[in-house]
Amino acid sequence: MPKGVFAESGADLRLEGIKKRFPGFTAIEELDLTIPAGSFFALLGPSGCGKTTTLRLVAGLEEPTEGRILIGGQDVTRTKPFQRPVNTVFQSYALFPHMTILENVAFGLRRRRIGDPVAKAHEALRLVELDHLAARRPAQLSGGQQQRVALARAVVNRPALLLLDEPLGALDLKLRRQMQLELKSIQTEVGLTFVHVTHDQEEAMTMADTVAVMNKGRIEQMGSPEILYELPATVFVANFLGQSNLFAGPVQESSGETIGVDVGGERIQVPTSRAQRTSGYVTVGVRPEKLTLHETPETIPSGANRLGPGRVTDVSFSGVSTQYLVEVPGLGTIVVFAQNTTSGPVASLGAEVWVAWDAGHTFVLADEPPADGRFSDDADTQAIAAQARERMLTELEEA
Numbered sequence: 001m002p003k004g005v006f007a008e009s010g011a012d013l014r015l016e017g018i019k020k021r022f023p024g025f026t027a028i029e030e031l032d033l034t035i036p037a038g039s040f041f042a043l044l045g046p047s048g049c050g051k052t053t054t055l056r057l058v059a060g061l062e063e064p065t066e067g068r069i070l071i072g073g074q075d076v077t078r079t080k081p082f083q084r085p086v087n088t089v090f091q092s093y094a095l096f097p098h099m100t101i102l103e104n105v106a107f108g109l110r111r112r113r114i115g116d117p118v119a120k121a122h123e124a125l126r127l128v129e130l131d132h133l134a135a136r137r138p139a140q141l142s143g144g145q146q147q148r149v150a151l152a153r154a155v156v157n158r159p160a161l162l163l164l165d166e167p168l169g170a171l172d173l174k175l176r177r178q179m180q181l182e183l184k185s186i187q188t189e190v191g192l193t194f195v196h197v198t199h200d201q202e203e204a205m206t207m208a209d210t211v212a213v214m215n216k217g218r219i220e221q222m223g224s225p226e227i228l229y230e231l232p233a234t235v236f237v238a239n240f241l242g243q244s245n246l247f248a249g250p251v252q253e254s255s256g257e258t259i260g261v262d263v264g265g266e267r268i269q270v271p272t273s274r275a276q277r278t279s280g281y282v283t284v285g286v287r288p289e290k291l292t293l294h295e296t297p298e299t300i301p302s303g304a305n306r307l308g309p310g311r312v313t314d315v316s317f318s319g320v321s322t323q324y325l326v327e328v329p330g331l332g333t334i335v336v337f338a339q340n341t342t343s344g345p346v347a348s349l350g351a352e353v354w355v356a357w358d359a360g361h362t363f364v365l366a367d368e369p370p371a372d373g374r375f376s377d378d379a380d381t382q383a384i385a386a387q388a389r390e391r392m393l394t395e396l397e398e399a
Helices: 051-059 101-111 117-127 143-155 173-190 201-207 225-230 235-240 383-398
Strands: 013-022 025-035 040-044 066-071 086-090 161-165 193-198 210-215 218-223 245-254 258-263 266-271 281-286 292-294 305-317 321-328 332-339 352-357 363-365
Touching (some): 025 051, 040 051, 040 201, 051 161, 051 193, 086 143, 101 117, 101 143, 117 143, 117 173, 143 173, 173 193, 173 201, 201 225, 210 225, 235 363, 245 266
Parallel strands (some): 040 193, 161 193
Antiparallel strands (some): 013 025, 013 066, 210 218, 245 258, 245 281, 258 266, 292 352
């Protein structure tokens, strides 16, 4: 795209058959992705999953080993970074300390010889509510204010894509939550396409229209935050995006609308629409906040799923809710989040309880359950390098 030409609104981004290999390992196995124009899109995943590499590929800071990158329908795969209609906001704001805030924001416009850079810089600063500080220098601003200046400096160029690489990581919790809402508001107002890379689940769910969860160089699942949370497709997504209680068991019966799964001798009902698999040995899950504690099975509503009896092994107060750990023989530890609507815990340490939940909150994952029925978080990406190295050595030997 010609230098000095900027989009008035966001453009769509398409990644086709993208692979990225580094010496000794493969960062991206295979990636096909379409991000609609004007959307707020989040790439979410643990360190080493390939999300930052994807962002660098889009920015032109890395070249793909295979595949194509298209922005607004134009192939920019071999285009230099400064020729792409892309701006990036990093965790490190990289403001020029010797320049005023206004000069920092206008810098890119002047370099590109865009007309009336000062007026446009003031407009961008008004957008982030910092125009009254235009004469100050970066050292005179707080971390949150510097982050907004970096955002204004990127937005003022009207890029077709604005790439956000963990931009809120250096902020404290309260300010980070405030900036999440402000970023979403700014994206809605300017209408650009935002691509946000983060490992923070709350950040992605708060701001993004669509979230893609990455793991080991691939996208595990993509969709709206609500769908990903309520209907995770894999064990990784279920455990990475919040917490889940997971169980393994055989499907014993299947009707048109529900399936029945044997979990620890209890029949667990799952709506067919919420099941990735409907036969064989399956992985069943439910979120901790969907569960309720009962002293006796008689108090459990008719038709609800239930497991127990179990014993409360830990009670942890966290303000809004209390976490209970319930040890159920043969099933392990079940996590329950109970909202603190009454004073005091709903169950005491050592108490015998049953856990129950509405069948409509249950889901069945696509993963094959582990043989021993034990589920563990699969956030370790260190194995990617070893596996990829073995594949590359094999390819070299065969060549």
